[in-house]
Structure formats: C-alpha cells, structure tokens
Amino acid sequence: MKIALDAMGGDYAPAVTVEGAIETVKEYDDLEVILFGDEDQIKNELKEKKYPSRRIHIRHTSQIIEMHESPVAALRKKKDSSIRRAIDSIKSGETDAMVSAGNSGVVMASALFVLGTARGVDRPAIAAIMPTLKWPFVLIDAGANVDCKAENLFQFALMGSSYCSTILNRKKPKIALLSIGEEDTKGNDLTREVFKMLKESGLNFIGNIEGKDVFLGEADVVVCDGFIGNIVLKTSEGLAEVIIKMLKKEIAALPTGRIGYLFMKPALRNFRKKTDYDEYGGAPLLGINGTCIISHGRSSSRAIRNALGVASEFSRKRVSEIISEEIMSFSNREKMLIEG
Amino acid sequence: MKIALDAMGGDYAPAVTVEGAIETVKEYDDLEVILFGDEDQIKNELKEKKYPSRRIHIRHTSQIIEMHESPVAALRKKKDSSIRRAIDSIKSGETDAMVSAGNSGVVMASALFVLGTARGVDRPAIAAIMPTLKWPFVLIDAGANVDCKAENLFQFALMGSSYCSTILNRKKPKIALLSIGEEDTKGNDLTREVFKMLKESGLNFIGNIEGKDVFLGEADVVVCDGFIGNIVLKTSEGLAEVIIKMLKKEIAALPTGRIGYLFMKPALRNFRKKTDYDEYGGAPLLGINGTCIISHGRSSSRAIRNALGVASEFSRKRVSEIISEEIMSFSNREKMLIEG
Numbered sequence: 268m269k270i271a272l273d274a275m276g277g278d279y280a281p282a283v284t285v286e287g288a289i290e291t292v293k294e295y296d297d298l299e300v301i302l303f304g305d306e307d308q309i310k311n312e313l314k315e316k317k318y319p320s321r322r323i324h325i326r327h328t329s330q331i332i333e334m335h336e337s338p339v340a341a342l343r344k345k346k347d348s349s350i351r352r353a354i355d356s357i358k359s360g361e362t363d364a365m366v367s368a369g370n371s372g373v374v375m376a377s378a379l380f381v382l383g384t385a386r387g388v389d390r391p392a393i394a395a396i397m398p399t400l401k402w403p404f405v406l407i408d409a410g411a412n413v414d415c416k417a418e419n420l421f422q423f424a425l426m427g428s429s430y431c432s433t434i435l436n437r438k439k440p441k442i443a444l445l446s447i448g449e450e451d452t453k454g455n456d457l458t459r460e461v462f463k464m465l466k467e468s469g470l471n472f473i474g475n476i477e478g479k480d481v482f483l484g485e486a487d488v489v490v491c492d493g494f495i496g497n498i499v500l501k502t503s504e505g506l507a508e509v510i511i512k513m514l515k516k517e518i519a520a521l522p523t524g525r526i527g528y529l530f531m532k533p534a535l536r537n538f539r540k541k542t543d544y545d546e547y548g549g550a551p552l553l554g555i556n557g558t559c560i561i562s563h564g565r566s567s568s569r570a571i572r573n574a575l576g577v578a579s580e581f582s583r584k585r586v587s588e589i590i591s592e593e594i595m596s597f598s599n600r601e602k603m604l605i606e607g
Numbered sequence: 608m609k610i611a612l613d614a615m616g617g618d619y620a621p622a623v624t625v626e627g628a629i630e631t632v633k634e635y636d637d638l639e640v641i642l643f644g645d646e647d648q649i650k651n652e653l654k655e656k657k658y659p660s661r662r663i664h665i666r667h668t669s670q671i672i673e674m675h676e677s678p679v680a681a682l683r684k685k686k687d688s689s690i691r692r693a694i695d696s697i698k699s700g701e702t703d704a705m706v707s708a709g710n711s712g713v714v715m716a717s718a719l720f721v722l723g724t725a726r727g728v729d730r731p732a733i734a735a736i737m738p739t740l741k742w743p744f745v746l747i748d749a750g751a752n753v754d755c756k757a758e759n760l761f762q763f764a765l766m767g768s769s770y771c772s773t774i775l776n777r778k779k780p781k782i783a784l785l786s787i788g789e790e791d792t793k794g795n796d797l798t799r800e801v802f803k804m805l806k807e808s809g810l811n812f813i814g815n816i817e818g819k820d821v822f823l824g825e826a827d828v829v830v831c832d833g834f835i836g837n838i839v840l841k842t843s844e845g846l847a848e849v850i851i852k853m854l855k856k857e858i859a860a861l862p863t864g865r866i867g868y869l870f871m872k873p874a875l876r877n878f879r880k881k882t883d884y885d886e887y888g889g890a891p892l893l894g895i896n897g898t899c900i901i902s903h904g905r906s907s908s909r910a911i912r913n914a915l916g917v918a919s920e921f922s923r924k925r926v927s928e929i930i931s932e933e934i935m936s937f938s939n940r941e942k943m944l945i946e947g
Contacts, residue, residue, distance in 0.1 A: 335788075335790060337792075399849065400849050400852060400853065410787060413787065413794065413795040413796075414795050414796050445838060446838075447750060447753065447833075447834060447837040447838060447841075448675075450675060452677075454753065454834070455753040455754050455834045456753075456754050458834075477838075477841050477845075478837070478838040478839070478840065478841030478842035478843075478844070478845060479841040479842070479844050479845035480845060481842060481845060482842075482845050482846050482848075482849040483845070483849070493787075494786075494787060494794070494795045494798075494835075495834075495835055495838060497787040497818070498785060498786075498787060498817075498818040498835060498838075498839065499818070499838065499839070499842055500818065501787075501817050501818030501819040502818035502819070502821060502822075502839055502842060502843060503818075503842060503846050504818070504819050505818060505819035505820060505821060505822050505823070506822050506843050506846055506847065507846065507850060508822075509739065509740050509822040509823070510847060510850050510878075510882075511850075512740060513740065513878055513881070513882070514854075514874060514875070514878055517873075517874035517875075517877045517878045518870075518871065518874040520874075520877070521870075521873055521874055523870055526870060527867075527870035527871060527874065530858075530861075530863055530866060530867035530870050530871070531858065531867060531870070531871055533857075533861055534854060534857035534858040534860075534861055534867065535854070535857075537857045537860070538850075538853055538854055538857050541853070542850075542853070
C-alpha cells in the first residue's frame with residue numbers, strides 16, 4: 268500500500284515528517300511512503316539515514332502553503348503545493364491515502380474539490396479521538412463545518428458510528444449528542460431537532476451528554492457542530508496542559524518539591540502517553556471519496572508515524588465505502604418509509 | 608445588609624446552606640442572612656449550633672422545586688417556593704441580594720419575571736469565573752441563553768467588562784471572543800458579526816481567542832453564547848476531575864505509589880484550592896434589576912459562604928446599576944452616531 272505524506276506540513280516539517288516516514292517503513296513491511304514537497308529539503312533530511320530506500324519516494328512540489336492561508340486562494344493559485352499534489356495522487360490512483368499536518372482548511376477544501384464527497388454524504392466532517400477514564404471516544408465534527416443544519420449532524424452521527432465500529436472495533440457504538448442537559452427538551456434549536464431525528468433513527472442513541480460527562484467514557488461517539496467541536500477539542504487540550512503546569516508548580520513550591528517531583532515524573536509520563544495526541548496520530552476527514560488524515564500542527568515524528576498507520580488501516584478497512592453504504596441504506600430506508 | 612438564601616437549593620441542602628449561613632454571619636459582622644425554606648428542617652439544622660442568632664432569620668416556604676423542574680411550570684405553580692420567595696424579597700425591599708444553589712433555570716426565569724432586566728439590557732447572562740495559569744477570567748454567557756443574536760453577545764461583552772472591572776478590579780479588562788481561529792475571518796456566522804461590532808466599539812477588544820488559549824489568562828473576559836459557554840464550563844470541570852483521577856491512578860500503579868502519593872497530596876490540595884469552584888462561590892446573573900448569585904448544585908458550606916460574600920460585594924458596589932449605565936451610555940452613543 269502506498270501512502271502520500273505532505274512532507275512540508277506542520278510546525279517541524281520537513282524534519283519530523285521525513286523522520287516519521289522512515290519510522291513508518293521500518294515498522295510496516297507492506298507500506299510505501301511518497302513524500303510530497305521540496306526535493307532538496309527532503310533529500311537533505313534523508314541524507315545519512317538508514318532506511319529501506321525502495322519504500323520511500325519523493326515527488327517534488329514547488330509551492331508552499333502557510334498555516335493561515337485561505338483555502339479558496341490556495342485551491343486557485345497553489346496547484347503545485349505538497350497538500351494539493353498529495354491529494355491529486357489519491358485521485359490518480361498513485362496512492363491509497365494521504366496524511367498532512369499542514370493547513371487543515373486547505374486539506375479539507377482540496378479533498379472536497381479533488382476527491383468529492385462520498386455517495387450520499389452532504390458534508391464531510393473531522394472525527395477526533397479523545398481519551399477518557401475508560402477508553403477513547405470519537406468527537407465528530409471536530410472542526411470541518413462551523414454552521415450546520417440538523418441533517419448534517421445526523422449524518423455526522425452515522426459517519427462517527429461507522430468509523431468507531433470499524434476502527435475502534437466497538438459493536439453498536441453508543442451515540443450521544445453534546446448538549447447542556449440530559450433531558451430531550453434541553454439544548455438549542457439545532458440540538459433539539461437532531462435529538463428527535465436520532466431518537467427515531469434506530470441507531471444506538473443514548474441521548475444528550477453534558478460537558479462534564481464526556482470524559483467518563485459512557486459514549487463512544489459524541490456529536491456536535493464543528494464550531495463547538497473545535498472549541499471543546501482545543502479547550503481540553505489547553506486545559507490539560509495548564510493543569511499539568513499548575514501541578515508541577517505546586518509540587519515545586521513544597522519543601523519536598525524535588526523529591527516529590529521525582530516520584531511524580533513517571534506517573535506524569537504514563538499519563539501523557541495515555542492522553543497524548545501523538546498516540547492517535549491524526550483525525551480522519553470522514554465522508555469524502557478517499558482517505559485523508561489531518562494531523563496536529565505540532566505533530567512529532569511518532570504522531571506522523573501513527574497517522575500513516577491510521578491512514579493505511581482506514582484505507583485497508585474501506586471506511587469511506589462503509590460510511591457511504593451506511594448513509595445510502597439509511598436514506599433508502601427513509602425513502603421507503605415516505606413512499607409507504 | 609440582608610441577603611436572602613435559598614436554604615432548600617443544592618444537592619446537600621439544607622445542611623450545607625444553613626452551615627454556610629452560619630459561617631457567613633460569623634465572618635461578616637455587617638451581614639444578615641434570611642433563610643427561605645422549610646422552617647422545621649432549617650430549625651433542625653440550626654439546633655445546638657452557636658451563632659449570632661440576631662443575624663440569621665427564617666422565612667417558611669411550603670413548596671419545593673426539584674433540580675430538573677421546568678422554569679415555566681415552576682413560575683406558574685410554585686409561588687411559595689424558596690427560590691421564588693427569596694427573589695420576591697429583593698423586589699419588596701426586604702433583602703439586597705439572593706443566593707441559590709438550586710435549579711438555575713428557575714432562578715433565571717423567576718429573576719427575569721419578578722425583577723425584570725436592567726435598563727437597556729436585552730438578555731441577562733451568567734458570568735462564571737474560571738481559573739487560569741495567571742489569574743481568573745470571566746466567561747460570559749455560561750448558560751443563560753442557548754440561542755443568541757450578535758447584539759446579545761455584544762451586550763454580554765459590555766456586562767462582563769463592567770463586572771470584571773468592578774469585582775475583579777481590572778482596569779480596562781481585555782475582552783476576547785471565543786472562536787476557532789484568531790483571524791477575524793475565522794468563526795461561525797454569529798461570531799464574525801460580533802467580531803465586527805466589538806472591533807468598532809472602542810472597548811478593549813483583543814480579538815478572537817481559541818479554546819487552547821483561554822487558560823493562559825491573556826483575556827479578562829471571554830464572550831460566547833450560553834450553549835457553548837455552558838459546554839466549555841462543564842467540559843473543563845469534568846476534564847479537571849478526570850485528569851486528577853487518572854494521575855492518582857498512575858501514581859498508585861507505580862512501585863513507589865504510596866510514597867509518591869504522600870508527596871503529591873499537599874500539591875493536589877493546593878491545586879484544588881486554586882481551581883475549586885467553591886473558592887468563587889457562585890456566578891452572578893448579570894443584567895437584571897437586582898443581585899442574584901447562582902451557585903453550583905454540589906456547593907459546600909464554604910461555597911455558600913463565598914457566594915453570600917460575592918452577593919454582598921456585588922450589591923454594595925452597585926454592579927447592576929453600573930452595567931445599566933454602561934449599556935445606556937453605549938446605546939446613546941450609537942444613537943448620536945446614527946443621527947449624526
């Protein structure tokens with residue numbers, strides 16, 4: 268299997284992307300990675316490193332996309348960027364999937380433009396995996412769509428459920444709707460409408476879930492619009508970092524600070540490992556005709572390696588096709604109900 | 608000064624509310640607390656306790672409001688509940704402010720119905736104080752309004768700013784809009800509109816703030832609608848609890864577990880103290896004609912005492928009047944601009 272990697276994407280590219288590619292081909296015998304980006308820079312990173320060179324390839328691209336560039340402008344003017352060319356390579360059949368830690372807006376827009384939505388899907392969504400006390404859950408949409416209709420959120424639930432059962436191996440994933448109270452009357456206009464749709468859907472819908480309960484692990488899939496999803500994702504990330512910093516400060520302030528810190532260090536390391544974004548590698552864009560994995564801008568080489576792993580599993584298990592089948596079977600069922 | 612306390616509100620009422628009232632009159636010589644609720648139960652809690660009895664009073668009420676009762680039904684049918692009678696006592700001039708750890712929806716609806724909005728205010732909002740690495744900030748709206756217009760969010764910014772400067776003593780508080788990117792083009796339809804209004808307002812608006820940055824303490828006031836605000840508040844609360852639990856588990860799993868925990872315990876206690884909801888006591892409902900403080904359902908007696916302290920400060924500093932003056936002066940300025 269061949270995976271395209273945006274070698275220029277992310278805060279520490281191309282050093283960590285190239286390193287991530289090397290780690291990947293060393294770990295997975297059946298994978299080849301195609302690095303899209305500036306050939307000189309990539310070769311410079313590869314130089315003097317040992318790796319199975321037959322399974323790492325370079326495709327030179329001449330344009331760079333900055334982190335805050337507008338998707339529309341990038342689509343129009345940067346057809347030879349690493350993101351665009353990586354996505355083009357899925358379309359042409361050269362690769363099976365792509366990974367980027369670059370500008371996520373540009374990845375989404377390009378994927379939508381080049382690959383199109385999967386059959387039956389109105390809007391693609393980002394599915395982020397978040398840790399809990401028990402096990403991880405899928406947050407969907409984590410930032411692809413800022414203004415949503417009820418039908419969109421309903422499809423996010425379907426897509427999140429397919430993804431969760433296929434990749435996290437959960438049977439009949441428990442779906443919850445992020446809201447401000449458990450009762451069906453609680454929420455805003457949008458969530459109240461989605462609540463009704465989900466309740467009547469026959470899906471394994473467990474009702475509304477409040478912010479305080481998402482990290483207890485009762486739901487497998489938590490559904491919300493991309494504006495809220497992104498805020499929840501980023502707030503959680505920021506808060507976790509701040510809590511660790513505050514705790515370290517409190518420990519250092521104690522008379523026993525140094526010793527206490529020594530005892531705590533391995534615990535902190537284990538905690539980090541369990542909650543670290545790097546562990547999950549990246550968030551797939553669900554609902555497009557192909558496999559695109561969006562990684563964090565701050566991705567390490569381990570995050571890139573894990574994202575490439577996710578991409579290959581996603582493609583091998585045909586998640587896009589399964590999502591499309593699920594959604595089509597749902598809309599056919601609806602049609603049959605309407606037509607009587 | 609006399610403060611009304613909903614003695615029946617909260618998960619541990621009336622034990623902790625009565626205890627909170629006693630702690631309050633012991634700490635503040637100039638405060639009297641009027642307990643609204645079931646007289647027998649309150650007397651039972653007061654029995655055998657020592658306190659300045661001339662400064663604690665009881666007003667018997669016959670009805671109980673459950674945590675999940677609908678505000679509309681409560682307004683109509685429970686005119687002799689502790690919440691309603693406490694709010695009535697502000698209107699009649701018997702008390703200067705009220706505190707409740709009970710059903711917040713009923714507190715809001717009753718305050719709006721009995722006291723009305725402050726002059727110039729369209730919609731009252733809940734202002735929650737949240738800890739950061741540096742110092743606390745005000746999150747507004749933390750849950751009063753689920754569906755908002757741009758004008759509402761603009762007023763939340765004004766109210767939050769007045770509250771922050773009056774109660775947290777910050778000069779020209781830095782106002783930020785919760786969104787999914789720093790640039791003015793980022794956000795949803797609602798926040799993009801509010802962004803423009805705030806930018807042109809002459810307020811100390813520092814732009815959009817992302818979820819990952821709110822806990823760094825760069826903004827004094829973070830503005831959002833009540834649906835998102837409530838989710839952010841509850842998610843943060845839930846996450847903080849889960850992180851502490853996970854860390855404890857990690858420490859216990861180490862061979863040095865017991866010793867490590869002993870070293871960490873005082874640090875955890877200090878951390879809790881700094882981030883504990885109890886410390887801030889309660890969140891005021893801003894924009895009504897009077898002082899209503901909403902406390903957490905899980906409030907301890909210390910939280911109740913702090914909430915009563917906040918209520919007295921809020922009333923003494925005339926925060927409601929200041930908010931009204933600010934909003935009126937803004938809308939007058941707007942009028943002058945329009946009329947040229």
